[in-house]
């Protein structure tokens with residue numbers, strides 16, 4: 001992580017603009033309950049219109065400046081330039097730095113790899129969509145994509161080396177009908193429109209026998225799968241785990257307007273890496289195919305994350321040191337406060353919130369009592385929406 005250690009000097013007077021870089025304000029940590037904790041500063045920075053925070057804390061007799069982890073941005077050269085500029089303007093002697101922009105690796109966009117924001121805001125397809133969850137080595141997904149050029153495939157994976165391997169194969173084999181996303185499949189479904197998907201493949205998911213709550217299949221997942229599937233669309237589980245099979249049959253039986261079909265040792269045209277392994281060990285392979293007969297309403301996500309009230313920041317941070325609230329499917333944890341120097345009723349509140357499996361950490365920016373999410377609003381997942389409502393309740397008290 002790029003950082004500079006420099007001899008202690010007065011911090012820069014903010015706001016200050018130098019070329020394309022602006023240091024907008026300096027905020028200092030507020031933690032009266034923890035006297036031993038060292039003071040930290042956050043410098044709100046804008047480089048070529050991209051916002052992020054730099055953090056400064058004492059290191060021995062010096063200061064250490066680096067980017068704030070929560071607000072880190074890409075490309076990293078924007079951060080390095082801002083760090084260099086801060087210390088240069090501060091006219092301090094540099095003790096150590098690793099911020100030279102020498103052979104920085106180009107952070108390349110891959111045309112098949114998409115960010116989750118793309119699916120929230122921009123994704124549209126006239127083609128039928130099919131989704132593979134946890135594609136692993138990608139053998140099954142590549143086979144399906146080649147056989148069905150008129151289908152738009154979406155591959156979901158959380159293991160980055162598997163994603164890189166698939167991206168390489170897509171380029172090599174010139175397959176253009178697959179989009180890949182590095183996101184937890186249990187949460188991804190929320191962003192897919194209703195009645196648009198022909199098939200969802202879940203092949204050899206991790207059985208999680210000791211931690212069943214981590215399984216892909218749950219009542220919530222099946223509810224979302226049925227919503228996104230077209231009439232006659234299918235959710236296809238293939239597993240070697242008798243436990244997982246029984247668990248899913250249980251969840252999938254007696255659903256309204258949906259039916260299931262079960263197979264044992266059915267042959268497919270392509271054998272995935274895991275299937276190959278289990279077959280060699282003589283294991284049974286179970287299929288449970290759920291067919292949807294539902295037509296669901298179009299789902300509108302138009303929740304407003306904006307704040308239509310102000311707070312008295314200075315009072316708030318005096319009265320709420322830190323707060324963690326755990327509610328059934330989501331949580332809100334107010335973690336830290338920073339007061340903006342030389343400005344009343346203004347500061348930063350660091351919050352971690354949302355779903356337990358994929359929490360988000362955000363700063364709330366408070367300027368003269370007016371609140372907004374720093375660096376933009378959270379993704380509109382149902383847990384983020386619920387957490388935001390709770391957060392507003394806490395702030396408005």
Ligand SMILES: C[S@@+](CC[C@H](N)C(=O)[O-])C[C@H]1O[C@@H](n2cnc3c(N)ncnc32)[C@H](O)[C@@H]1O
Pocket residue numbers: 133134135136137138156157158159162183184185186203204205206216272273274275
């Ligand atoms: C046992 S492997 C099976 C891979 C492949 N389907 C096959 O048959 O060879 C399970 C895969 O699911 C991925 N995975 C696990 N949980 C996931 C989740 N919540 N969302 C997306 N992928 C997940 C893992 O990273 C892993 O690659």
